Amino acid sequence: MSGLESLYQELILDHAKNRRGFGLAAPGARSATVHQRNPICGDEITLRVELSDDGERVASVTWEGAGCSISQSSASMLVALLQEDGGDEGMAKADVEALIAQFREALRSRGKVPLDEETFADAAALSGVSKFTARVKCAMLAWVALEEGLRQA
Amino acid sequence: MSLPFDVAAVRADFSILETEIDGRPLVYLDSGATSQKPRAVLDAEREFLERANSAVHRGAHTLAAEATELFEDARVTVAEYVGAEPEQLVWTSGATAGLNLVAGSLGYAGRLRAGDEIVVTEAEHHANLIPWQELAARTGARLRHIPVLDDGMLDLHAAADLIGERTKVVAFPHVSNVLGIVNPVAKLVTLARGVGALTVLDACQSAPHLRLDLPASGVDLAVFSGHKVYGPYGIGALWGRDEVLESLPPFTTGGSMITTVTLDTAEYLPPPQRFEPGTQPVSQAVALAAAVRWLGAHDLDAAHAHEAALEKRMREGLRSIDGIRLLGDADAAERVALQAFEVQGVHAHDVGQFLDSRGVAVRVGHHCAQPLHRRFGMTASVRASAAIHTTEDEIDTFLDAVSGVRGFFGAGA
Numbered sequence: 001m002s003g004l005e006s007l008y009q010e011l012i013l014d015h016a017k018n019r020r021g022f023g024l025a026a027p028g029a030r031s032a033t034v035h036q037r038n039p040i041c042g043d044e045i046t047l048r049v050e051l052s053d054d055g056e057r058v059a060s061v062t063w064e065g066a067g068c069s070i071s072q073s074s075a076s077m078l079v080a081l082l083q084e085d086g087g088d089e090g091m092a093k094a095d096v097e098a099l100i101a102q103f104r105e106a107l108r109s110r111g112k113v114p115l116d117e118e119t120f121a122d123a124a125a126l127s128g129v130s131k132f133t134a135r136v137k138c139a140m141l142a143w144v145a146l147e148e149g150l151r152q153a
Numbered sequence: 154m155s156l157p158f159d160v161a162a163v164r165a166d167f168s169i170l171e172t173e174i175d176g177r178p179l180v181y182l183d184s185g186a187t188s189q190k191p192r193a194v195l196d197a198e199r200e201f202l203e204r205a206n207s208a209v210h211r212g213a214h215t216l217a218a219e220a221t222e223l224f225e226d227a228r229v230t231v232a233e234y235v236g237a238e239p240e241q242l243v244w245t246s247g248a249t250a251g252l253n254l255v256a257g258s259l260g261y262a263g264r265l266r267a268g269d270e271i272v273v274t275e276a277e278h279h280a281n282l283i284p285w286q287e288l289a290a291r292t293g294a295r296l297r298h299i300p301v302l303d304d305g306m307l308d309l310h311a312a313a314d315l316i317g318e319r320t321k322v323v324a325f326p327h328v329s330n331v332l333g334i335v336n337p338v339a340k341l342v343t344l345a346r347g348v349g350a351l352t353v354l355d356a357c358q359s360a361p362h363l364r365l366d367l368p369a370s371g372v373d374l375a376v377f378s379g380h381k382v383y384g385p386y387g388i389g390a391l392w393g394r395d396e397v398l399e400s401l402p403p404f405t406t407g408g409s410m411i412t413t414v415t416l417d418t419a420e421y422l423p424p425p426q427r428f429e430p431g432t433q434p435v436s437q438a439v440a441l442a443a444a445v446r447w448l449g450a451h452d453l454d455a456a457h458a459h460e461a462a463l464e465k466r467m468r469e470g471l472r473s474i475d476g477i478r479l480l481g482d483a484d485a486a487e488r489v490a491l492q493a494f495e496v497q498g499v500h501a502h503d504v505g506q507f508l509d510s511r512g513v514a515v516r517v518g519h520h521c522a523q524p525l526h527r528r529f530g531m532t533a534s535v536r537a538s539a540a541i542h543t544t545e546d547e548i549d550t551f552l553d554a555v556s557g558v559r560g561f562f563g564a565g566a
Contacts, residue, residue, distance in 0.1 A: 004507065013562060041501070041502050042518065042532035043532075044532075067502075068500035068502035135506070
């Protein structure tokens with residue numbers, strides 16, 4: 001696989017076109033809305049996270065934004081991952097925080113720490129991004145927004 | 154004596170052009186961001202540091218005298234390059250520092266008050282915008298802008314209405330770093346002079362590509378950066394008319410710019426030293442002089458004709474590719490070989506990544522011109538900018554790569 005193809009896998013291009021969780025849900029009792037932007041390229045995201053009544057689980061994540069295919073697909077993959085692994089009641093907040101930390105570690109590893117498919121599902125396709133240091137911020141954008149949202153919600 | 158223009162010979166002066174990106178030859182089309190530096194520039198800086206390095210304008214030893222002479226000779230050489238006298242040329246760390254110096258000094262001098270107006274353009278690089286925003290905020294002056302038309306040209310009718318008796322400063326780019334269009338300096342100068350406003354020219358994108366005669370241009374002050382004129386980083390120049398520089402107080406202060414200092418007061422040297430406090434970028438000044446000497450050793454008319462041919466090839470080539478939108482596509486305009494564009498359906502960052510995989514280096518993003526991108530309804534674009542060493546084959550490689558972008562990303566399918 002060439003460098004370019006390892007970066008832009010089919011899955012990434014597909015998520016960038018069919019964005020999961022795109023369109024903000026109406027704000028709820030336990031929601032937080034976060035705006036993040038990448039000052040280098042102007043990419044931006046507005047992400048809304050809704051917690052369960054007890055504040056322990058992530059009930060829903062929706063977002064809006066514009067940016068490159070890496071930032072868009074990464075946001076989409078994050079939502080897909082939370083939906084698949086969280087099921088109806090949603091993933092535990094602590095688990096989501098751990099996932100974000102693990103994702104960050106892999107992306108900052110310059111290709112040394114891969115994202116495993118078992119844990120990250122489609123988002124594992126973003127492993128290739130870690131070799132392109134200029135693009136790491138693009139892939140992190142939605143995850144950083146969610147991290148901030150969990151702090152605020 | 155000038156050499157006949159031979160692009161292969163020019164390229165031989167740049168080791169970096171031999172670089173390969175993933176096995177493909179580098180096609181460097183990012184000279185608008187920073188130019189590559191020919192060997193003569195690197196040699197000049199190294200030679201200065203190895204043989205003459207010493208503190209300038211002080212010390213009685215032989216090296217100090219030699220360093221001072223080389224430093225001041227560099228000023229003469231760079232001043233000549235823009236048609237000016239050495240006393241009119243202030244060393245700065247770059248264009249940004251030069252513009253901050255001018256805006257800051259005008260502020261210190263109390264030359265702007267509430268109700269006064271500063272006029273810039275919608276096509277400003279942030280460096281020629283934010284210092285004026287700050288000056289306006291601190292003085293109560295109003296910042297206004299000349300709009301850019303759909304084809305990238307400045308709206309001169311609007312300019313004529315905007316520039317009036319309240320206008321104290323008119324600041325504008327000689328060549329927009331996004332549109333590549335050469336702005337009508339003489340017309341803007343006439344409007345500004347008619348109301349007694351000071352004119353400030355950002356010559357960053359023209360200095361590497363056009364013959365400059367700053368005194369004849371009619372502007373009062375101008376700035377450019379060394380690193381975009383085949384010179385080193387950390388050096389640039391502010392040029393000003395004698396009486397204009399004379400009228401400005403120092404902005405940054407310290408050693409080397411004074412005559413007499415007491416514990417309570419200081420008296421200042423005349424320009425240009427008045428604006429050059431502290432230790433100066435001496436080896437960089439010497440190397441910048443080497444850069445303009447290197448440039449001047451070529452047949453510049455032929456070099457400019459070469460760049461004009463590249464510009465035409467690049468713009469016409471881009472126009473013929475489906476799904477490309479050019480920023481600033483005015484046929485009437487005089488231009489430099491710099492073109493920003495959007496590939497519809499593909500984000501600029503992704504375009505840049507794709508081109509990189511073909512060895513083509515371009516700039517992506519807002520190019521420090523967010524208001525201009527907003528005006529065209531986008532947040533980012535791709536910018537290709539050529540230089541004296543760019544070849545027609547390289548433009549073709551670039552065009553071929555651009556034509557593959559939408560297919561790869563499945564845009565417009």
